[in-house]
Amino acid sequence: MAVGGVALGLALGLAALVAVLLWRRRAVAVAVAGRVCVAVLGDLGRSPRMQYHALSLARHGRDVSLLGYLQSVPHGDVLRSDRIRLVPVRELRGLRVGPKLFQYGIKVIVQAAQLLYTMLTIDRPAYVLLQNPPGLPAIAVAWVACLFWRSKLIIDWHNYGYTIMSLSHGRNHPLVQIAKWYEKLFGRLSDYNLCVTNAMKEDLWVNCNIKAVTLYDKPASYFKETPLEIQHHLYMKLAKDYEPFKPRYVTESVSLSAERSAFTEMDEGNGHVMKTRGRPALLISSTSWTDYEQYINEGVKLPSLVCVITGKGPLKDYYNGLINKLHFKHIQICTPWLEAEDYPLLLGSADLGVCLHKSSSGLDLPMKVVDMFGCCLPVCAIHFECLHELVKHNENGLIFRDSSELAEQLKMLFLEFPTLEGKLHNFRKNLRASKQLRWDESWDQTVLPLLGQNE
Secondary structure (H helix, E strand, O other), rough: HHEEEEEEHHHHHHHHHHHHHHHHEEEEEEEEOOOOOEEEEEHHHHHHHHHHHHHHHHHHOOOOOEEOOOOOOOOOHHOOOOEEEEEEEOOOOOOOOOHHHHHHOOOHHHHHHHHHHHHOOOOOOOEEEEEEOOOOOOOHHHHHHHHHHHOOOEEEEEOOOOHHHHHHOOOOHHHHHHHHHHHHHHHHHEEEEEEHHHHHHHHHHHHOOOEEEOOOOOOOOOOOOOOHHHHHHHHHHHHHHHHHHOOOOOOOOOOOOOOOOOOEEEEOOOOOOOEEEOOEEEOOOOOOHHHHHHHOOOOOOOOOEEEEEEOOOHHHHHHHHHHHOOOOOOOEOOOOOOOOOHHHHHHHOOOEEEHHHHHOOOOOOOOHHHHHOOOOOOOEEEEOOOOOHHOEOOOEEEEEOHHHHHHHHHHHHHOOOOEEEEEEEEHHHHHHHHOOOOHHHHHHHHHHHHHHOOO
16 A cells, blocks of 8 residues: 555656646747657667658758667767757666556656656657657657647557567566557557558558558668778778687788788788688678588588677677587677677678568568668578568578578578679679668658648
């Protein structure tokens, strides 16, 4: 009872504080034509699509309040823009008093009050562009703020929050059912909706009665193939801290004084860079390591592999511990920390990408593959329902269903590498020829017309 009384008092106090702020700001609220609040109840540095939205809006002369957690540094273009203002939201740590359901309820209440308070401290925007998920309590809070401001709410549906929640609680858990009901109810209160696939567009209409426009994830302009000279500089930079990028042996192709990495060598006399003879294949993300090692041990003519696993998360140290226990002769695994500007350069230097992303709803697509395709990097990706909207099997990559099938694909793609590239070369050639739309072009065609309807 005491815990419940404290929680109720806290909730009422926060509600009163927000009510006072609403009353005071409503008296002075002034419309700011063209201003947009781009919001995500998550880490801005790890929300590339919302950063892209902000940059596109700024490119068209809009002033942007980019609101979210500042756990990691956003891209340099965002930081350098004089039209984008970062609005930090403090991340709440979990309440550790009472049952888990109670803890979650209190967290949502406090988060809602905190988010509403933060939103109402910025200048009145004409639009609020909100990422979902996470949508609880963000959708309801953004809707209330838009009512106060008389602004338009645009929800950018990346997935369904309740399907992500179901991965840990199960689809029939009361919390999951409440989240599903909430998402459908408040999702209908938006003025406009964007989504990431045609499959999601159809599902939103059929199951939620929400009309959405598909805005596919597209690579930013800086995701492209990396010139050989820049590849060499990147490898040399990484070789200072990571063993797999250091040279394995001296080749006869250049002088002994040449500057070498595991993949490239530069003649210091004339500055000419070339790829090393017998170099390993550079693969982005994890793979079927044991099967691949066995193929080489059986005499199959495959290159050594350097597998670079990017990204960070709470389990990174745990998986690093597991990786350190592996003892391979032909495979090296590296989990480097990369500066934001180096990530596209690494993708543009690699030979193959592997994607193990599985959608909780089966309706979203992996951003990582979008970026790889921007760099003309062929991909092997694990199958799920709408992956065909992005990965065309045997055209720009391969789709696999289990580790054995992936291992066979790697064997086929890397056979006689790098002298005979076969399908790997054809996939890259197809990606170059596809001349896919970049984010700016796609955004101008899809989102810009929506913004003209409220001016």
